[in-house]
Amino acid sequence: MRFKATPAEIKGMIKSGQAVSGDIFFDYCVPENKMSRPDDPLEGVSLENECRELGITLVFMDRTMDPIKKGQRREISEAIVAIVDNDQSGKDRIELAEKSICAQLSLVRMGFSTGGRPPYGSYRALVRVDGEFVRELEEGEVLRRHGHHVVWLPGPESKLAVIREILEKVEHTPAGRVARYLNEKGVPAPDAGRIRKDLGVTHLVTGTWNANTIKNIATNPLLRAVTSYGKRSMGDLRRMTPEGPRLLEENDYRPDGEPKVIRNDEGQLVTGTARFEPLITAEKAERIASILKKRAGSQRDKPRSQEPEKNPLGARIFDANCGWPMYREPYLNSFRYVCAKYHQTKPRKCDHNCADGITAAKLALAVIRQKLLPPGMRSRLESKLREGIAAATRSEKADGEVVVRQSELAELRLQMTRAERNAAPAESAEMFQGIQRIHGELKLREQQLQRDLATLQVQSNSLANPDATIQAALALVERLPSLANDPDSLESIGELFCIVNAELFLNFHKVQKRKRIENKVLSGIFTLGDAPSPIVKYKGPTGRRALQQIADYQCKNPESLSPSGSVFQTDSGRKAKSSGNGNRAGGI
Numbered sequence: 001m002r003f004k005a006t007p008a009e010i011k012g013m014i015k016s017g018q019a020v021s022g023d024i025f026f027d028y029c030v031p032e033n034k035m036s037r038p039d040d041p042l043e044g045v046s047l048e049n050e051c052r053e054l055g056i057t058l059v060f061m062d063r064t065m066d067p068i069k070k071g072q073r074r075e076i077s078e079a080i081v082a083i084v085d086n087d088q089s090g091k092d093r094i095e096l097a098e099k100s101i102c103a104q105l106s107l108v109r110m111g112f113s114t115g116g117r118p119p120y121g122s123y124r125a126l127v128r129v130d131g132e133f134v135r136e137l138e139e140g141e142v143l144r145r146h147g148h149h150v151v152w153l154p155g156p157e158s159k160l161a162v163i164r165e166i167l168e169k170v171e172h173t174p175a176g177r178v179a180r181y182l183n184e185k186g187v188p189a190p191d192a193g194r195i196r197k198d199l200g201v202t203h204l205v206t207g208t209w210n211a212n213t214i215k216n217i218a219t220n221p222l223l224r225a226v227t228s229y230g231k232r233s234m235g236d237l238r239r240m241t242p243e244g245p246r247l248l249e250e251n252d253y254r255p256d257g258e259p260k261v262i263r264n265d266e267g268q269l270v271t272g273t274a275r276f277e278p279l280i281t282a283e284k285a286e287r288i289a290s291i292l293k294k295r296a297g298s299q300r301d302k303p304r305s306q307e308p309e310k311n312p313l314g315a316r317i318f319d320a321n322c323g324w325p326m327y328r329e330p331y332l333n334s335f336r337y338v339c340a341k342y343h344q345t346k347p348r349k350c351d352h353n354c355a356d357g358i359t360a361a362k363l364a365l366a367v368i369r370q371k372l373l374p375p376g377m378r379s380r381l382e383s384k385l386r387e388g389i390a391a392a393t394r395s396e397k398a399d400g401e402v403v404v405r406q407s408e409l410a411e412l413r414l415q416m417t418r419a420e421r422n423a424a425p426a427e428s429a430e431m432f433q434g435i436q437r438i439h440g441e442l443k444l445r446e447q448q449l450q451r452d453l454a455t456l457q458v459q460s461n462s463l464a465n466p467d468a469t470i471q472a473a474l475a476l477v478e479r480l481p482s483l484a485n486d487p488d489s490l491e492s493i494g495e496l497f498c499i500v501n502a503e504l505f506l507n508f509h510k511v512q513k514r515k516r517i518e519n520k521v522l523s524g525i526f527t528l529g530d531a532p533s534p535i536v537k538y539k540g541p542t543g544r545r546a547l548q549q550i551a552d553y554q555c556k557n558p559e560s561l562s563p564s565g566s567v568f569q570t571d572s573g574r575k576a577k578s579s580g581n582g583n584r585a586g587g588i
C-alpha cells in the first residue's frame with residue numbers, strides 16, 4: 001500500500017486532530033478494531049464491504065482488508081470473522097452503556113460527582129474514596145487515579161455570598177426581579193463569557209442573570225448537600241432508572257427514529273449525601289421550591305387551550321383498546337392524538353397508542369363526504385325531511401290534544417251558561433247554592449283548560465311552520481360541503497364534526513419493528529349522529545391529580561377497585577377536570 005502522505009504529515013494530523021488530508025482518513029471516534037459499532041453486525045459488515053468495493057483498503061489494529069471488486073465473492077471465513085467482530089463490538093457498546101450507568105448510580109449514591117461541570121457556587125475537587133480532600137481540580141482537568149473520586153464542593157466565597165443573597169430575596173421577590181437586581185449591581189452571571197453550543201449553534205453566553213438562572217440556583221439540591229443524578233436520560237442503547245439500566249422505549253425516540261434526550265420525573269432522581277455541610281436547611285429549601293412552583297403555576301397542570309381550530313377531533317377520538325379519549329399533542333410541525341390513559345398515568349396503564357392528527361381528521365372528513373354529501377343528497381334529504389315532519393305533525397300529540405281541550409272547553413262554557421241560566425229561577429236557596437258550587441267548579445276547570453291550551457299551542461306552533469323547520473335543517477346541510485371542502489381549515493372541519501356528531505374509535509396492535517415495538521392503528525370505527533358507541537367509553541376522571549387520588553384511594557382500599565373509576569369522586573365531589581386535553585396555549 002502506498003500513501004502520498006509523509007510520516008511528518010501524519011504526525012501533524014494526529015497532533016492537531018485533523019481527520020482528512022489527501023488520501024489519508026482518520027476516524028478518531030473508533031479506537032478499536034472496527035469501523036463502526038452498529039447494533040446490527042450485518043450493517044457493519046456491509047459498511048466494510050461498501051468501502052472495499054470503492055477500492056478502499058481498510059487497516060485495523062489486527063488485520064488489513066484489501067479492496068474487493070464488485071460482485072467478487074468474499075472468503076467465507078473472512079465474512080464470518082467480520083460478523084463476529086461486528087457482533088462483539090455491538091455487545092461491547094451495550095456492556096459499556098450498562099457499566100457506565102451502574103457506575104454513575106453508585107458514584108452519586110456515595111456523594112461523588114458523576115461528571116460534568118459543577119453548578120454555580122461549587123468547584124471540583126479530588127478526594128480519596130474515604131472522602132479525604134486531596135486537591136482542587138482545574139476547570140476541565142481530567143484525572144484518573146485509582147482509589148480517588150471527584151466531588152463538588154461549595155465555593156468560592158464570592159459566589160456563595162451571591163447564592164445566599166438569592167436565597168434571601170427569592171422567598172418574597174419574583175425571580176425575574178432578583179435577576180434584574182443582580183444585573184444592576186453588576187454581579188457576574190454564571191457562565192458569563194463561556195462559549196456554549198445550543199441547537200448546534202455556537203454562541204457566547206450573555207453575562208446577564210435571568211429568572212431561570214435564579215430559579216436553578218435557588219432549587220439546586222446541592223445546597224442541601226444532596227448530589228443527584230438522572231434529571232435527564234440520553235444514550236441510544238440503555239437508559240438509567242434508579243434500579244439500573246433499562247432498554248429504550250417508544251418515548252425515548254424522536255419522530256425520525258433517532259434517540260432523544262428526555263427529562264425524567266422527579267421520582268427517577270437518584271440522590272446521595274454530598275461531602276460537605278448543607279448550605280441551607282431542608283425546610284428552607286422546601287419552602288423556596290414550593291414558593292417558586294406556586295408562582296410559576298406549574299405548566300404541567302395549566303389548563304390547555306381549547307381552540308377548536310387546533311383540535312378538530314377533540315373529545316371525538318377514542319382509543320378502542322382501553323376506551324379512553326385520545327389527547328392532542330404537538331408533534332413534528334403538526335399534531336397527533338395519544339391515548340389519554342397512556343398520557344396521564346404513571347406507571348403507564350395503556351400503550352403508546354397514537355394517530356396522526358391531520359390523517360385522522362382527513363379520514364373522518366372523507367367518510368362524511370362519502371356518506372352525507374353525495375350528489376343529489378340535498379333533494380333526497382329535503383323530501384326525507386318533509387316526510388318526517390309531516391309524519392311528526394300527524395302524530396303530534398300536541399295538535400290532537402289542542403282539539404280535545406278546545407271541544408272540552410266549549411262544552412264547559414255551554415254548561416256554565418246553562419248553570420247561570422238555571423241559577424236565576426232556582427226554587428230554593430239549597431238549589432241556588434248547589435248551582436253556584438257547580439258553577440265554581442266549572443270556572444276552575446275552565447281556567448285549567450285555558451292554561452293547558454296555552455302550553456299546547458306553543459308546542460304546536462313550533463311545528464306550525466314545517467317549511468321554516470325544513471329550511472333551517474337544509475341550511476345546516478348546505479354548510480356541510482363548504483365546511484368539508486376546506487381541508488386546510490381545521491376549524492370548519494371541527495365544526496362539521498360537531499354538527500354531524502362524528503366520533504372515531506381506533507384499535508391498535510403491536511408491530512415488531514427492527515429496533516422496537518410500535519403501536520399501529522389496526523382498524524377503526526367511525527360513527528355519526530346518534531349512532532351508539534361501539535365500545536364502552538371511559539367515563540371517569542382524566543386529570544392527573546384525580547387519577548393520583550384514585551390510585552392512592554385504591555391502594556388504601558383495595559376492595560374499591562372499579563374499572564371505570566366512577567365510584568370515586570374527587571375534590572370533595574366536584575367533577576374532575578380534564579387538564580390534559582387540547583394543547584397548551586401557545587403550542588401548535
Ligand SMILES: [Zn+2]
Nearest residue numbers: 319322339350
Ligand atoms: Zn389506551
